[in-house]
Amino acid sequence: MSGTLQRRLVSKNGHNNVKIDNVEGMVKLYLHDIWTTVVDIKWRYKLTLFVCTFLGTWFIFGVLFYLIAMSNGDLGQTPESNHTPCVMNVGTLTGAYLFSLESQTTIGYGFRHISEECPLAIFTLVVQLVFTGLAEIFVTAAFLAKLARPKKRAETVIFSQSAVICWHRGQTCLMVRVANMRKSLLIQCQVSGKLLAPYVTQEGEKILLHQEPVDFRLDSSQECPFLLLPLTFYHVLDENSPLASLTEENLNSRDFELVVTLNATMESTASTCQSRTSYLPQEFRWGYDFKPLVFSTPGGRYITDFDHFDEVEKRNEPLLLQNVEMIKLQMEEEYRKE
Structure with missing residues (x-):
């Protein structure tokens, strides 16, 4: 896909790029x-x-x-x-x-x-x-x-411009960062994803945009009680993931679009809102992690510096070596238990 223009179903700011045409009446x-x-x-x-x-x-x-x-x-x-x-x-x-x-x-x-x-x-x-x-x-x-449309509230929720893939909690993970730009809280937040990619069925039928669910988690659950500080949601690239075959070598040659959606409830009005964005293969950073942007002050307060919101940093070791080393440690631990 390098050198060609890849179209988006959803723009970076969450607007859909579908044109409805030739509808009778x-x-x-x-x-x-x-x-x-x-x-x-x-x-x-x-x-x-x-x-x-x-x-x-x-x-x-x-x-x-x-x-x-x-x-x-x-x-x-x-x-x-x-x-x-x-x-x-x-x-x-x-x-x-x-x-x-x-x-x-x-x-x-x-x-x-x-x-x-x-x-x-x-x-x-x-x-x-x-x-x-x-x-x-x-x-x-x-x-x-x-x-009063929730759409306006959703515009104050931002996603990181790029998604990163790195070693996280002993697994290879795809991570995106989400932040609430208002002081009013968003509660019962849930991030989900849809992988859109061309697909050919067993009968030979070609589907231009085949959709597969991509689950995102925060620590040990899929929901967070409220969105106060910028949070990083991650998706594990295991054998059950639709992105399981993704590697650093074939990343730029893949043809897909990852649509990420945040569903939340506004604390002030109790109405729901939805914010969206999408990521193309060239917007993935393999072997990188997000830079910290939350800092504490001597006065006991926390500061969120959004100058670092989209900044990423290279991991000290290649992701593949980290994976191999972690697998070795796990095998050694299982051997000792036996």
Whole structure:
């Protein structure tokens, strides 16, 4: 794979790189789930929708009031006449628009108002207040939902730019580093992975992205109670691992993508969030380990220096020699026990 561009399913910042194309009735599908569509759209479109909702309803009902005034013969009447208009002091479309705006925003200057002798105008006002009230609730709720989306919280969780493979706890391990950039805790954190690689079945079927689970652990469990300090999660490259055949020699020639996902619960809101990243073979560092980034101070506090977050250091001995030496020590220990 060296010298060629390898595509990603998931970008480094967690966004998916899948383009959906040639879907019949896409607009209809989006309109059926209008709530999710409005929440997912970009902020510039959401602000446009917010402004158009108010301007549109003001203008539409202003036109209706103007038509009611026209049908009732209110236009062109002199103040001295005995004719009672449907809407007082509305003689132009601009006046009708201002009356619609004042009614919907409950400004109510008192200069323009509905008379008691025009039921149609009263009914139109009631419909306007009910309809625009529902529209305002929908648009406002969509704003709050987008602001409170766990996706924004997930953006404050970062992964190391590279993954390292080294000797850890007597085994060859693949390790990634994860950190929470906020002081508010993430609880019940769990890191999992998916290995995406081309695969050919026994029947000869070619699968472009075959998925295999990659389990990550922290010390002796797959979950950590909370993410306070930057933590290093590791995956053991044993015979059960989908990366068991990975070596330093064939690393750069392999074709795969490792997608790493962090699922956690926000302590402040109790809602769940998910953060993702991915690693290509050229982003693996064989025989390296992460540099320490947590230090203690004389005052009894801990400091996390994120200048060292992505820094790695070479192990003193090659990984292969470490593996052989550890195996020898284990065999000697078993021999003594016998």
